[in-house]
Amino acid sequence: MIDSLLIIPTFDPIPLPAPVWLLKGLLLLTLLLHLIAMNLLLGGAWTVFWCAIRSKYQPTSHNGRLFREMLAYLPTLTAMTVTLGVAPLLFVQVLYGHLVYTSSIAMGWFWWLVFPLVIIAYYSFYYLKFHQGGETAIKRWLPLLAALILLWISFILSNNFNLAQQPERFSKIILEDPSGWSLNLGDPTTFPRWLHMVIGAIAVCGIWVMWLGRIEHKKDVEYAMFKMEFGYKLFALPTMINILVGFIFMMSLPRNIMMRLMGKSMLETMLWLVGMGLAIWAIPVLKRATTEPQSSALPLGTILVGITICAMVLLRDMVRSAYQEGFYTLDMPKVDTMWGAIAMFFVTFVIGLWLLRWLVQTYLKGSKT
């Protein structure tokens, strides 16, 4: 017998420990930061792989130099992506835990394997970083391995959070295969949604490469111009493709949700149009930056793309709410705010920010001896 019952776990009997706006605000803010770090990491891993291939492991070529330059950031970017990912994982569990745990169980092993795989990618970056010079087979394959792992992980995360908003799908998976070796593959939104993210990551990484060109522009103009050109290509082409993929993603959404983006909900339509518009606008702006690295073009282009990312994070959240409209809205859980504990958090947070600023400043001020 086929089980297609709609099974939705109930919200935790313990009330929310803070007003929804605060939890939601922190969720979106930390998610935004996580996604930016993730974009740089995922895009960076693939760019590093690409440079390794293109340079044929010649350390002196432009590609070879860029390989080493970007590689040096990847371990720290991994740490940042993970650390910045823990916070939204915390808040998403507070607000949507009953759904997220269930979809995670549906894909149990895939979800569980995320962190061992990150460990492998992370150590790969360190290995490459600490073993420079001389080509070995392991060094040839490690960048690809790490890049593939991160790509896979992005797929699993996208898959899980997509599944979490569609209980009519996860209950079927779980009852048919409780072993946790299933993914949400039958869903038409799965691939467009994931590709939209991944392609966006490469574009964002392109902007990073351009900044690397701008910062050391004076030292080696030729190399800097290479980075500006290369970064621009990484940005422009994927962005154009991504507009198409974004359309496909939208068309694959359930009809009532798609219609919201097509005018039924003003706010969502606006966000979508603004996000797309600014990304398109950024293309000529960044093109200009390739010839005028020191002009305001690069900062402007960066801001435009930054706003696009913010708009997309908001839009993504609204699409989630639209999916959940029939069975879960955030006014359902009771709220019992723990002001004392919240105060403890914010005090620590301010001190933490101050300490982080001090750490970064000290580090930058220190000079290589």
Add this chain to the structure above:
Amino acid sequence: MNFPVWDVGFGLPLLIALVTIPHVMVAHFAIGGGLFLAIYGARARSTNDPAMLSFVRSHSRFFMLLTLVFGALTGVGIWFTIGLVSPAATSALIHTFVWFWATEWVMFFVEIAAAIVYYYGWDRLDATTHQRVIWLYFGAAWGSLAVINGIITFMLTSGTWVTDHNIWPAFFNVTYFPSLIFRTLLCLVMAGIFAILTAAFQNDDSLRSRINRIAILWTIPSIGLLVPTGYWYFSALPQSTKLIVSGGWTALKSAQHNLFTSAIGLSILVVLTMLTKNRNLNRVLSGFIILIGLNLFGSFEWYREAARKPYVISNYMYSNGMLVNDTTSIKEAGLFSSMLWKHSDQTMKGEDLFRAACQSCHSLSGYNGIAKMVAERGWTEEQLGQLVQRTGYFRGAMPPFVGTVEEANLIATYIATKANSLNATPESLTPKRIWDNNCGLCHTLDGSRPLRATLSGLSVADLQETILTVDQLSDAIPKFFGSDVDADKLASYLEAQISKREEGVSK
């Protein structure tokens, strides 16, 4: 009952252990090792000791690679794992402690950033600033322990939170301080044993033996202090938990034993390492030291988790996700109708029931494998059905069974079918086995639910009579399933045990 149960063949508790034990060990090293780097870095710098400084530097690389990558990521792994294994408990904890976790996250962030700046700062920062960074690291790392500790101990001793939901006493619960000190001592031990490991890979003999001598200072006194602290920790536990711990759950006893032997073994090996000058021998010894360290953490963590049974959050939620408060209503409605995750196919009812009520602690033939256990004991399906109804009375500290008799029988059928397919030959029935398979499931002579006083003075014939009619004493007791001969064997055995006035048959 609200969440589905992930069917991991070898057993969910084992999956938790697999992540938790190495993580916890490295996490304690991440704290103690930070202090170690701070102290010996400062000392090497102030006494102008380049050999020591170079050791601290190479140790810091190992330290960073181990704690920042493996330690931090397995920490995230615990998040992933408990969400998968105990979703209901994770949800309850998140809703109670999210601001504490958020606070801990800030510390974690500072800790990671400081570790990176410290490591890359060797050639970049002046000595004073560099030292400040590692002290900051240590402060943040210990701070995050101090926060996490509140949540872990809450699960063991939730105190009055269950009724008043008051967060601060829940956090600073009765085991908070003993556990904090206990863990801080463990951090120092870890600092010592990992210093030995790095030292074993140093070629400079005199440097190596200096480090090994220092490691003694970090390990031996801390291990010594673990004993009174552990005792304090233990005495803070509620009476019911102490009963479980002391009450003859043999596996717990062996964990306790394990804990002591690893502590002693560790001390001996640390001293031996100091005495050997041979580098290769040092390496081998340091390998053993790390393994024993893992065993120490393994038994400690297992012990702590087991002492919490049958709860996952004491007095609030059982390990299978059932709320203590819900037991009555589930009993009234029936287990199956209270379950969310079930097939419409009626033939799967037994499996669905087993999964919801038992599988969070039992696998079929892996860890705590119930089918395997049943096959080895040669229990019949009928007997098993009788036992399933009464799992709440077992010594192993299981939650009460809240289903109907019919539901218990369905579970028994499911388990028995799996047990039959294992084709195991039952163990031969020695008198001790008969005891273990029957009365010993719920009784000991002197520990939990003791029988000595009630049974002493009875003749073998009286005892046999009692055994054969034992189910008439109370609904809690299943009928004796052996033959009259078995009852006789058991009676003589009991008579002998009782007259020996020894500790108890449960041993």
